[in-house]
Amino acid sequence: MKLLIVNHSCTISVAQQFYAEIEQQTGWELTIVVPENWKDEYGNQRKIERWKDFKGELISIPVWQSGSIPLHNYRSLFLNLLRKINPDFIYLHQEPYALVTLQIYLANYFTIRKPISFFTWQNILKRYPIPFRQMERWILKHTDVMFPGSYSAEAVMREKGYTGRSVLMPSGIDPSIYYPRSNALKHELGTAENEVLIGYVGRVVEQKGLKTLLLALNEIRDLPWRLVMIGSGEFEPEFDAIAQQLNLSDRIQKLGFVPFTETPNYLSALDILVLPSETRANWKEQFGRVIIEAMACGTPVIGSDSGEIPHLINATKGGLVFSEGNAIALSQRLSELISKPELRSHYADIGRQSVLNHYTNSLLAQRFAETVKNTVQFDPRSQRSGVQSFPIP
Numbered sequence: 001m002k003l004l005i006v007n008h009s010c011t012i013s014v015a016q017q018f019y020a021e022i023e024q025q026t027g028w029e030l031t032i033v034v035p036e037n038w039k040d041e042y043g044n045q046r047k048i049e050r051w052k053d054f055k056g057e058l059i060s061i062p063v064w065q066s067g068s069i070p071l072h073n074y075r076s077l078f079l080n081l082l083r084k085i086n087p088d089f090i091y092l093h094q095e096p097y098a099l100v101t102l103q104i105y106l107a108n109y110f111t112i113r114k115p116i117s118f119f120t121w122q123n124i125l126k127r128y129p130i131p132f133r134q135m136e137r138w139i140l141k142h143t144d145v146m147f148p149g150s151y152s153a154e155a156v157m158r159e160k161g162y163t164g165r166s167v168l169m170p171s172g173i174d175p176s177i178y179y180p181r182s183n184a185l186k187h188e189l190g191t192a193e194n195e196v197l198i199g200y201v202g203r204v205v206e207q208k209g210l211k212t213l214l215l216a217l218n219e220i221r222d223l224p225w226r227l228v229m230i231g232s233g234e235f236e237p238e239f240d241a242i243a244q245q246l247n248l249s250d251r252i253q254k255l256g257f258v259p260f261t262e263t264p265n266y267l268s269a270l271d272i273l274v275l276p277s278e279t280r281a282n283w284k285e286q287f288g289r290v291i292i293e294a295m296a297c298g299t300p301v302i303g304s305d306s307g308e309i310p311h312l313i314n315a316t317k318g319g320l321v322f323s324e325g326n327a328i329a330l331s332q333r334l335s336e337l338i339s340k341p342e343l344r345s346h347y348a349d350i351g352r353q354s355v356l357n358h359y360t361n362s363l364l365a366q367r368f369a370e371t372v373k374n375t376v377q378f379d380p381r382s383q384r385s386g387v388q389s390f391p392i393p
Contacts (some may be wrong), residue, residue, distance in 0.1 A: 001028040003372065004085055006104055007093035008072065010058075011038045014260055016051035017174060021365035023055055028369075030056035031085055035074070039067035065099075073099040078107035089372045090116040096143070096157075097128050097136040105139055115144040115375045119169065121286040123152040123307055125159055137161065145375050147368070149287055150308045167371045171289040172364040173296045175356060177261075180298035181268035189228065189253060189269065196225045196338045199270035199299075201263065201290045204233030207283055209276030209304055211242055215327035216276075216334060218246045223338050227252045230266055267297040271344060272337050277306040278324045285309050292316070292359045295351035300344050302333045315358075318351015 003022075009015040011034050019030050032054075038046045048060055059081075065071040090108055094101045096118050108116050118139065128136060140162045147169040148154035154166050191197050198217075202208060217227060229239075229252060236254075243249045258266060267273065273294040277285040285307030292312070294301055301319035303309040310321045320337070322329040337344050357363075 001026065001089070001373070001376065002085065002087045003028055003030045004082070004087035004090045005030060005032045005093065006091070006100065007032060008035050008038055008063075008069065008100075009093060010034045011046045011048050013049040013051040016054040016058075018172065018361050018365060018368075019056070020051055020053040021361045022369055024053070025362075025365055026369050030054075031059060031087070032056060033059045033061060033074070033081075035063040035066060035072065036060035037062050037066050041067075043067070063100075070095065070098045073103050078104060079111050082107055082111045086112060087114060088376050090114055091119075091147075091372075092117065093119045095120055095122060096139045097132050099135075101139055102135045105142060109142065117143060117145045117147060117375075119147045119149065120153050120157060121149045122156045123150060123284060123286055124282065125156050126282075140164075145371060147371075151311065152308060153286070165371075165375070167367065169364060169368060170359065171287055171292065172359050172361040173292055173355065174361050175296060178264050178267070178293050178296035180352070181265055183269065185265050186269040189226075191226055192224070194224045196223075196271045197228060197269060198225050198272045198274055198334065199228045199230065199266065200274055200276075201230040201258075201267065201294075202275070204229065204231050204235045204239060206235045206238075207278055207280050208235075209278040209306075209324060210235060210239050212278065212325055212327045212330060213274060213276045214239070214242050214246060214248060216330035217248060217251075219328065219331035220335050220338070221248070221251075223335060225251070225334070225338055228266070228270065229254045230256075230258050230263070232256050263293070264297050267294045267299055270294070270299045272334070273299050273301045273319075274330075274334070275301065275303040275309060276322075276324070276330060277304050277309060279306045288312055291319075292355045295319075295348075296355045296359075298348045298352050300337060300347035300351060302330070302337065304330075316351045316354035317347070318354060319347050 010032050023030055034048060040046055050058055062075045063072045092101050092104055101118055143164055145165040146157060146162060147167055149170050186197055243252055275288050288309045291301050295316060295318040301313060303313050303321055304324035305321050306324045313319045313321050320333045322333045
């Protein structure tokens with residue numbers, strides 16, 4: 001079996017880990033196409049590196065609109081490449097409205113016409129302007145199987161008219177990377193013995209609810225806690241100003257960007273991870289990957305009820321949920337876990353086991369491979385008439 005994957009995220013080596021797992025489980029031949037000149041969200045040119053366990057071919061092709069997820073497209077017609085590789089299955093880790101998705105779908109349609117699929121995080125129903133609306137409609141019509149990252153993303157595609165097969169494919173973790181460490185780093189951070197270490201890991205932007213977090217911490221300033229911030233972003237000056245106004249600055253440690261290889265050390269050191277995201281007109285939390293990463297490291301989570309966060313926490317039972325934007329509700333959740341270490345341990349144990357049971361790369365790769373195998377075995381044109389969904393528990 002030969003698979004062709006098109007995924008701009010695979011310019012980062014760790015994103016190839018999932019496909020390396022598929023290789024190991026199946027022995028299939030995988031080819032990944034990535035942009036040769038991809039810019040990250042800070043405008044920096046990424047250096048393409050191979051994941052140590054990925055054995056397949058990694059092809060880099062220059063793109064126009066580098067750094068734009070919906071607008072980038074490759075400087076290739078892909079016609080010759082598709083004929084050369086002649087894959088049994090094509091997977092685009094791209095949204096159905098993206099230009100690159102249309103590019104590959106058209107190349108497939110006019111050459112080999114093999115089963116083809118896309119991935120989506122769309123969890124808000126949006127009617128895109130012409131021609132993107134027509135593009136998306138055509139792609140939905142010519143898709144053999146869809147891989148939504150969440151139940152809400154699947155629902156959006158159904159409402160847009162997709163009637164084919166759908167297999168839920170959320171984010172996953174590698175248990176050999178995300179696992180509980182010792183508390184040595186907690187002491188290195190200068191945390192007092194009686195202090196509870198609260199952490200935030202992610203982009204420091206307004207919609208992540210960080211103002212609400214500060215207001216909540218102000219409500220429990222008499223309790224023994226310290227906040228660690230990992231990440232950077234445009235909201236930092238305002239965050240610092242609010243913290244200073246509330247006289248909380250001396251209880252906050254800002255570590256900035258931390259490489260993903262070091263993140264599990266910090267997640268393990270935390271007593272509580274907080275993800276207080278707040279829905280906007282054009283955005284709500286699509287998944288909250290840091291939730292399962294923290295749980296895998298043995299850390300309980302408090303999250304808002306924005307987007308997929310409450311479903312993820314309720315499914316894993318690894319933490320507590322509060323109403324987004326409600327600082328009092330968040331302060332109550334924080335107070336509950338700060339004052340009850342046995343409750344933190346309870347959520348930590350349940351959450352970690354749930355992640356190991358349902359959200360590992362190994363399990364998700366198996367689900368993906370089974371879907372690909374079943375799709376290739378049958379005439380793809382006959383698979384579009386029925387609605388089949390294979391959600392994880």
